[in-house]
Structures are given as structure tokens and as C-alpha cells.
Amino acid sequence: MRLAPGVTFAVPLYNKAPWIRATLDSIAAQRGDFAREIVVVDDGSTDGGAGLVAEWASGRDDVRLLRQENAGSAAASNACLAAARFSAVKFVDADDLLHPDATAVLLEALRREPTAVLAFADRMTFPDGTLPPMPPRAPLPPRRVDDALARVIRNSLFNPTQILVRTEVARAVGGCDERVLYSQEYGLSLRLAAAGPFVHVPETLAFQRVGIDGNLSAxxxxxxxxxxxxxxxxxxxxxxxxxxxxxxxxxxxxxxxxxxxxxxxxxxxxxxxxxxxxxxxxxxxxxxxxxxxxxxxxxxxxx
Missing domain, CATH: 1.10.167 (Regulator of G-protein Signalling 4; domain 2)
Known part of the structure; x- marks a missing residue:
């Protein structure tokens, strides 16, 4: 598949019906002059979330809803990656939110560091049932991370909503490791860190919902x-x-x-x-x- 310049928003979905509309609204509100599409892979949801996505996407031509039997978030993320038509992939967890400038800022960071394989920003957590404050931006210069693999081995640096990756590189390294069904971003970050440097945008651009009953991150x-x-x-x-x-x-x-x-x-x-x-x-x-x-x-x- 020949990739066009732009961003594919990749949203793996499994039983996140109460939050998926807000996540999609957050993606639709992204500012910036770049081509875009939204790919949602429903990983065998049983709570009607896929139907909500279809309803939300009615009348739009930039949303694709794909369905698969439940195979875990790593497999669903890889299905998004395989379907991507654009040169960069912006992963977004189906219960997280983005700052309106998140994607444009991360794209610019990758543009300035052409050898970097991934750009990531900082995140803020917020309790379920609330909305996070969107702090005014205080732009700081992006920082190239040349020792990415050592840093990723020490600690996971981000959740999926914090990152923007080069599609071709993510495919070349094999995407997420499907031998580990969840925590998909860690296996992907290890593989990408072995392929090249990262670039860190020291701004809060991703917002992670916490306090959800049964959430794996808890x-x-x-x-x-x-x-x-x-x-x-x-x-x-x-x-x-x-x-x-x-x-x-x-x-x-x-x-x-x-x-x-x-x-x-x-x-x-x-x-x-x-x-x-x-x-x-x-x-x-x-x-x-x-x-x-x-x-x-x-x-x-x-x-």
C-alpha cells in the first residue's frame, strides 16, 4: 500500500462504549493542516460500542470501522496499522482524550527530526466522570532521545495516546508484539527504539482516564x-x-x-x-x- 502524507488515527476498541464518543470527538477536534482518517478496530466488543462508532461516523467519509473477533489490544492495534493509508499513525486509546493541538505538534516534531521513528508527548490523568482541564500550551523545544532503547528498557515512557509513529517503520519492525495481548505500546516501543531515535515533546497533550472498573491499567x-x-x-x-x-x-x-x-x-x-x-x-x-x-x-x- 502506497502511503500518502497525513495521519491515520488508530483506535482499538473493546468494551469502551461509555467513553468512545468523547474520544472520537477529541480526534475530530484536532487542529492542523494535514490529511487525516480515523480507523477504529472493534476487537469483539459486547457492549454496543461498535454501533456507537457507526452512528457517530454517519455522514463522514474519513472513518473506517473494522471488526474482528476478540484477540487483544496488540492485535487490534496491528489491524489499525495494517489498514493505515497515511504516513503517520496516531494511536489513541478508546477512553482517552487529546489536546486539540496534539497531532500537529507531534507531526512538527517528527518533521524537525527526520531520523526519529516516533514522537511522544506528556500525559495527565483524570478521574472518570470528570473532564480534564486543557492547560494553556507552554511550548518547549522537542528533545531528541538517542538512547531510546536504554530508556525504554528502564521504564515504559508512554501510553498509546501519547505517541505518533512513522507508519512504514512501525510496519517494518512488526508492529505490536501479539504474544503479549495487552500493554501493546511497550512491545512496540522496544521494537521501534531498536530501529532509531525518538523525539520527546515536553508538553501535556494526552489525557488518560483513570478509575474505570475493570480497567487493565489498574x-x-x-x-x-x-x-x-x-x-x-x-x-x-x-x-x-x-x-x-x-x-x-x-x-x-x-x-x-x-x-x-x-x-x-x-x-x-x-x-x-x-x-x-x-x-x-x-x-x-x-x-x-x-x-x-x-x-x-x-x-x-x-x-
């Missing part, structure tokens, strides 16, 4: 385990990473596992997971297996 253990598992799978795919990065990955994973087990299972400083933190400095011969074991120490995968 499950801290699950989030940590999924991110750690994504890291382990990435290491398995990239066995030739420098020793410094493999050591960093092992230390971060073992540290997360130890802290989680100490806080939630009462393990002592002489426990096996405390000792594994020391082993991580070597690094382990099979770093990928070590990191994947750390993920299971936090929360075993659901069978």
Missing part, C-alpha cells in the same frame, strides 16, 4: 508482568544486543520481581529472588529466559 501486577514478559520476548528476538543493554534488562526485571514479591508475598533479603538481583549484574547467559522467569515471578501468565 492491575499493577498484571501491568508489570506484561511489560516484563514483552521485554523478555524482545530479548529473545534480539540475541545480539550489547552486553550493557542485556545487563540493564536483567537488572530491571529482577528488581521488579523482587520488589513485587517482597511487598506482596513477604519475601526476605535472603530469598531466591533477592539473590537473583545480584546474578543480574553478570548478565545471565540466557538473558531472555531470565527476564521471562522474572515476569512469571510477578504474575504467572493466564493459561
Amino acid at each position: 492491575d499493577q501486577g498484571g501491568q508489570l508482568a506484561r511489560a516484563t514478559r514483552a521485554l523478555g520476548l524482545f530479548l529473545a528476538d534480539k540475541p545480539d544486543l550489547p552486553v550493557s543493554l542485556r545487563r540493564l534488562a536483567a537488572r530491571r526485571a529482577a528488581g521488579r520481581a523482587w520488589l513485587w514479591r517482597r511487598r506482596h508475598q513477604g519475601e526476605t533479603f535472603l530469598s531466591p529472588w533477592s539473590l537473583r538481583r545480584l546474578a543480574a549484574w553478570l548478565p545471565p547467559r540466557d538473558t531472555a529466559a531470565f527476564v521471562l522467569a522474572s515476569a512469571e515471578a510477578i504474575q504467572p501468565p493466564q493459561r
